[in-house]
Amino acid sequence: MSYIAAFDLGTTNTKGVLVDEQASIAFENNIPMEVSQAQGSVEQHPEDWYKAVTEIAQHWFRSGIDPASIKLISFSGQMQDCIPVGADMLPVRPAILYSDGRAGEQAARLLAELGEDEVTRETANHMDGTLTLPKMLWLQEQEPDSYAKAASFLISSKDYIIARLTGQFVTDPTSAATTGMMQLHSRSWMTSWLERLGLDAAKLPQIIGADQIAGTVHAQGAQYTGFAEGTPVLCGIGDAGAATLGAGVYEEGEVYAYLGTTGWVAAASAGLMDVSSGAFNLAYVEPGRQISIAPMMNAGSAHRWAVDTFGPSASLPADVAGGSEGDNTAVAKAKSAQDNAFEAFERAVAEAERESGVLFLPYLYGERCPVQDSLASGSFIGLRAATTRAQMGAAVLEGVAYSIREVMELVVSRDAKLRVTLIGGGAKSKVWCQTIANVLQCELVVPDDSQYLPSIGAALLGFAHLGWGDGLGELCGCIKAAQAVQTFTPDAALADYYDKQFARYKRMYAHLQPLFQL
Known part of the structure; x- marks a missing residue:
């Protein structure tokens, strides 16, 4: 082999x-x-x-x-x-x-x-x-x-x-x-x-x-x-290029979202996009072909913060929080505790009331697009005495989903009929995938083992050298056809609620921005 x-x-x-x-x-x-x-x-x-x-x-x-x-x-x-x-x-x-x-x-x-x-x-x-x-x-x-x-x-x-x-x-x-x-x-x-x-x-x-x-x-x-x-x-190629290849996005108009520690929305393009919003035009593999990409500072990092803050991991006993270097038992306990915390958070958010009215601006680390503001911070509005930890956790995931929807409007036409591929470690959260499908109101396709797709994209670059295939466009098509995927369909009953929440979300930064400067 x-x-x-x-x-x-x-x-x-x-x-x-x-x-x-x-x-x-x-x-x-x-x-x-x-x-x-x-x-x-x-x-x-x-x-x-x-x-x-x-x-x-x-x-x-x-x-x-x-x-x-x-x-x-x-x-x-x-x-x-x-x-x-x-x-x-x-x-x-x-x-x-x-x-x-x-x-x-x-x-x-x-x-x-x-x-x-x-x-x-x-x-x-x-x-x-x-x-x-x-x-x-x-x-x-x-x-x-x-x-x-x-x-x-x-x-x-x-x-x-x-x-x-x-x-x-x-x-x-x-x-x-x-x-x-x-x-x-x-x-x-x-x-x-x-x-x-x-x-x-x-x-x-x-x-x-x-x-x-x-x-x-x-x-x-x-x-x-x-x-x-x-x-x-x-x-090889920078991570955005590798992820684009691994997602099978090579032809004009194809789009995907990546959820790692940070994230982005990207599409293949023969043209150039307006970069005043903080988006980028990146050179793709072939001259004359670009990746239109809108980067987000807050993606998986926001999910991890939500699990730590609103999930059971916030109160883990010290003996499972980690151990000294080389302490395999402590490391195993910590890994098991992290997995359990993730699963408990998933269950809690899945059961949380979806129309709580809580909104979260996910700028925990500032933001690069659609605003460039290192002083911006994460912010909740709509909290009530009855608001639960699970609803706040759900609002964090929704906040990143609204951010994806907002930057996606920079990358593709608002009238485009979307079928979005989602890749990266964040795609392991099924409740987050469903939330993103609901907020985007489009079909979301999540390939199995999506966290390894950038590695596959990097490998595709070498196929021609070994005589394993010719033409990246054809190879990307074969990758997509062969992928085992899970598809998330939006809940039509929530469409009106999420449209109204998204309209409110888009107004949050403008109203909060003066406070970030204090």
Whole structure:
């Protein structure tokens, strides 16, 4: 049996699967990741990504997988990061993640220097402090030693793994489109901008096709990970591109929603969308084809907060809340407790009164789209003395569903007859899936094992190299046709209620925004 090893390096988990010629997955594995957050900064240690990939690979090999049976390695990874890496391929400092907005002042100066019209014309996107370019400026100003030591500023978590395996500094056009410095049509760096800003363009990785070979596993990479030396390593694609491929969305008008820690709504498009709302035009695999994507800061993170706050996990005894490192019994107890809390929350929300009138603005971590406001916060309205914890938990899930509906109107026509694919870890919550179908008032299709679809999308990029298929459009169609799915149909009896609630929801931010500034 021959495989493509596909890894999806997300914020909270690194996932790995082996994908065969029929696009079936096997030996799936999942390693939790830690995020460091303090005073507005959001960082991760790149070496943790490499250790997670190695741990997954070595688990495969201990399970009997022959390294020679892995014919190619491909990746998906979080984008919009700033990852300074030295000439020795080791990180200069922790990676500054996509959700870190520390470079707001630098972004404002960039807009003043370059002009908003020029930024939009060249990148087809907006400029803000979460993008890689202003983060590079922040490092140059605030940590000049880190800036000087960096041989390259990588963009996606997967780019770092590629560097460690092959010694090459590369990125793909989808990831590069999230930096604020890639010319979208030519898919090249705006080197003239970097010269004007006093930044070194030589410190940027080479932009190559997502389906191109970045290099092969070198001796040091083979020794550390166990992969066979000489195994081809694909450039791979940023997580939004991989998820789009894995969802089978390749033709104009197809749409899906992704619920991870953060989330997004995306559609394939040959045109460009208005980005004033905070949406993005991302380069897709083929030149001339884009992903229209509206990102949401609050998705699975809001669900997790609701379970912890309104579910039984809020009162877990200390002996099941976790244990010391290496305490397998405590870890097992904590995992069992988390699973039980999730299931109890599901049951409670499923039984909660659906027309409670409670609304929740899910901006627990600020928001990027349809508003750009890092000071915005989660807010309830409509609470009464009789409001229950379950109703508040249900309102949190509905709040994210309203957010999905609001940004979906940016991506697709309001008159479009929708059939939406939902993927990501959030799709494991059946009560949330039904809630989203009710709020969107359309059929919702949830593929089995949807949390691994970005890995499948990354693997599809390598099929042509191995003679397993040709044409991504055809491959995406085959993936959709072969997927086992669960379909959620909206409850027509709740349509009028959710329409009225959605109209109220859309007014919440405008009325609360002045209070967020105090």
